Amino acid sequence: MLLFASTVWGALENNEGELIKKHLVVGLIDTAFDDISQNDAEAAFKIYVRTVGATYGYDVDIDVFYFADEEEFTSLQEKQKPDVVFFEIWNWIGLADDSYLEPLLVTFDEGKVGERYLLVSKKFEDNSDISLLKGSSVNVFSGPNSRLAGRWLDSLIYSKFNRGMDQFFSVVSENNDPIQVILPVFFGKKDLAVIPENKFDLMAELNPQMNKLSRLASSELFVPGVICMKKEGWESEHFHQVLIKGMQEMHLQPAGRQMMTLFKMSQLVPFKPEYLDTVRELKSALNRVNKS
Incomplete structure (x- = not known):
């Protein structure tokens, strides 16, 4: 369920009228930064998420960690316990255990996915x-x-x-x-x-x-990357859905467009399992070659 009914989107505050504090842990694959500054991209992401959070009553504190591949992510996952992870699609498919995460969003550009x-x-x-x-x-x-x-x-x-x-x-x-x-x-x-x-x-x-x-x-057509979120364990389901909505509407907000420009994306749309088919076929073909 990606979105609540529209009535859920009113801003929340605690009893003192202050923003509700939330902590978010984000994992980013290193290959997202081949030709851009990690600091710039991380700052743009934090600004956008904090802006979205504040709109709906949250003061979001964000920690970011980086990983090189699925093996390193697996070794860090238990310690970091990420809420949101940006994967290269090749590494997502190669992840031995994806029970902790669910793929939610992929890039959409020039009228197509991939x-x-x-x-x-x-x-x-x-x-x-x-x-x-x-x-x-x-x-x-x-x-x-x-x-x-x-x-x-x-x-x-x-x-x-x-x-x-x-x-x-x-x-x-x-x-x-x-x-x-x-x-x-x-x-x-x-x-x-x-x-x-x-x-x-x-x-x-x-x-x-x-x-x-x-x-x-x-x-x-190959989908290059996927954004995942943890399947369960959200302290607030409202906050969880705010994040999903914020990601889906990133291209509509100035701070979001700045981040998408850095990451060379134009829009994010909901994930469908069939989007992985062509990359799975490619990976299988190369695996067969490597075993021969």
Whole structure:
């Protein structure tokens, strides 16, 4: 149940008319900060949550901890007991025990849930046989909260040639700046690029010459990250629902939009289990390769 009836949203106060104090523990995966300041992102998040809390009668004190992967999160979980956790989707799927948390929200951008990745080139024509790309140089986008571009390319190469991209291509470079990923390909300094479709389309809108690049392959839609909350143990269910409502409406508030800009999100929408299907299939494919 994500939202109460509208009557629940009146501001609460204690008997002295003061805001009710609440403590919130938040876990953030390190990969959310590849090209942004942790301090800036943490400050933006705290400002937004405190603003939302105050609107509904709460004085929210927030502690934040960081983790590198699902193994480190598991080791910290019992000590930290987080209320809210931002996961890269790959790590969420890999979590051995998710009984403590439930996935609630995912990113929504350009009218869809998830990102599609493109393999583009100036050197090769549209839909060229992938075997012709052997020995080429490739730039791979590796942005905040996601390593899915490289994993998709790795799976694509393995599925056709039984070898990884590092063995198939002459040079594999990663960059978290989409401009630095695509421009070397546009100017002929690199042969290929893997880039999110929405970022490529935006650059092509600003510079139509980008449309001269060939599209050699495209991925399924992959959800890059998920926001989870603890399933139970909330001292106040009203406060719990205020947090969910605040997250869902983040794009409507100035402080929320500032945070979403830092995290490169546009909107959050309720999670559905089927959103994980394509990433699960990708992870399973790479697991089969690693076991062979």
